[in-house]
Each structure stands twice: as C-alpha cells, then as structure tokens.
Amino acid sequence: DGGITQSPKYLFRKEGQNVTLSCEQNLNHDAMYWYRQDPGQGLRLIYYSQIVNDFQKGDIAEGYSVSREKKESFPLTVTSAQKNPTAFYLCASSIGGRLPEKLFFGSGTQLSVL
Amino acid sequence: AQTVTQSQPEMSVQEAETVTLSCTYDTSESNYYLFWYKQPPSRQMILVIRQEAYKQQNATENRFSVNFQKAAKSFSLKISDSQLGDTAMYFCAFSSLRSNYQLIWGAGTKLIIKP
Numbered sequence: 001d002g003g004i005t006q007s008p009k010y011l012f013r014k015e016g017q018n019v020t021l022s023c024e025q026n027l028n029h030d031a032m033y034w035y036r037q038d039p040g041q042g043l044r045l046i047y048y049s050q051i052v053n054d055f056q057k058g059d060i061a062e063g064y065s066v067s068r069e070k071k072e073s074f075p076l077t078v079t080s081a082q083k084n085p086t087a088f089y090l091c092a093s094s095i096g097g098r099l100p101e102k103l104f105f106g107s108g109t110q111l112s113v114l
Numbered sequence: 115a116q117t118v119t120q121s122q123p124e125m126s127v128q129e130a131e132t133v134t135l136s137c138t139y140d141t142s143e144s145n146y147y148l149f150w151y152k153q154p155p156s157r158q159m160i161l162v163i164r165q166e167a168y169k170q171q172n173a174t175e176n177r178f179s180v181n182f183q184k185a186a187k188s189f190s191l192k193i194s195d196s197q198l199g200d201t202a203m204y205f206c207a208f209s210s211l212r213s214n215y216q217l218i219w220g221a222g223t224k225l226i227i228k229p
Contacts, residue, residue, distance in 0.1 A: 041221055042118065042207075042219030042222065048216065092159070100217065102164065103159070103217070105160070107156065
C-alpha cells in the first residue's frame, strides 16, 4: 500500500543531543513537509521541500535541519539548539506544484526530552 | 497577518445527530483555499474536504459538507448522521498566495460522538 512511514513512533532526547526523525513516502510525491504539533495549537510548519535537493524554511525552522537527497525521503534532525523539542512531529507529502493540493500524512513521532 | 480561528475547543453529540464545527479566518485576499482535516485517535491526519474560494458552490463529501460564507470569512463543517468513527480532532486550514500556498492551521476542535 502507498503511504508515508514515520519512525520511530516514540523518541527520547537527552540534553545536548541531536536526534533524527525519519520520513519515507512511496507515493511518488514531489513535495514533502514537516510539521510540529503542540497541545491546544494548530500545526506549525518547520520545513518543506518542493523538489529533490531543495528545501525551504517554514515558520519555526530554528533548531531544526533537513535534507532531501532522495525523492522518497525527508529526514528531520532536531538539534541541541532546539530548547523546547517536546512535541508531536508530523511528516506529510503532496503531489506538488504551485497550488495547495491534498496532504497525505504519516502517523507521527512523539519526541520527549529525558 | 492571516489567521484561522476555531472557537469551539470541544464538542460532543449523540450518535446519528448532526453537528456543525465553526471556523473563521482573516485575509485581505480574494482567492484562497480552505480545508478541513480530521485527526482521529491514531493521530494520522486525513483530509475531509477542500474548498476553493472562487467557487460559489459549497463542497460536499458524503456526510460532510461545508457552509462557506465568503463575506463573513466563515467556513463551517457540517457532519450529518454522525458516527462513532467521527470522534476526532478537526482542524480548519487556510492557504493563499500570501502564505506561499502553505497551510495556516486553526487550533482544532475536539469532537466526541457519544453512543
């Protein structure tokens, strides 16, 4: 079945540690996104990529980094510079193009600080 | 700044009833896109319905329909014959050229369908 796979489901980060969240899609979508979800708030865009080897910062990119070396993969690294990383992280993809199309989401990763 | 407001943090209705979730937004643009997404307890977000502002006709998807009032900047979601599986968080989202067509999300409404 086509879809988006996020791993791990739960992740714990120690002080000063970088951690990487995985996101893989087999939908042949050009665009991929990372969102952060905090309780009582809407989703906030961290980074997005419209095409391989290119990505743009979203509203809350500070303390995060991404890469897009392959069409199907868009990993997110939460660096030690992100002082409040505890949140639920959602990866999404879409066909791409200029206009907003349907987003397909993964099942998310819950990141907590030890 | 463009914003999306969902004024109902939580709602609950009996199974088979009709429920309406409200969403208002703020923009000075004339063309834009509006969405309702559902996040069930599994936490995987699913698109419910999509509306383009230049289309007069309200979008429908089976038991889900919207009441799009452009002048009032209102985009409510109506769920008819509600089912237990409709229990979820519902998020309203807005997209326009000014946001580079990235989605601006409301804070969500938690909907509980009671048996």
